[in-house]
Amino acid sequence: MIVGLLLVDIYIPESNSLKEKRSVIKRLKDRIRNKFNVSVSEIDDLDVWRRAKIGIVHISSSGKFSTQELQKVANFIERDFQVQVLDYEMRFL
Secondary structure (H helix, E strand, O other): OEEEEEEEEEEOOOOOOHHHHHHHHHHHHHHHHHHOOOEEEEEEOOOOOOEEEEEEEEEEOOHHHHHHHHHHHHHHHHHOOOOEEEEEEEEEO
C-alpha cells in the first residue's frame, strides 16, 4: 500500500477577510473531493487572510498511479482562477 501526500501552499489574492478565505478554500476542497478520490484538509496558515496550506492524501496499491493522481490534483488547483499555487511537494509513505 502506498500513501501519497500532496502539500500545496496557496495564495488567495482576492481575499480580504478570513470569511472570504474560508469560503474559497471550502469550495476548492469540495471540488477536489468531488473530482478525485482523495482526502483534503487545510493544515496551516489558518488565520492568515490570503495564504493557505492544504494537504491532500491518496492511497493506492501503486506508487505510479498515486503519483499520477496527485499530479492531476496539483494541475487542477493551478487552473483554479481564485487561487495561485506558490509551491507544492509530494511525499510517499
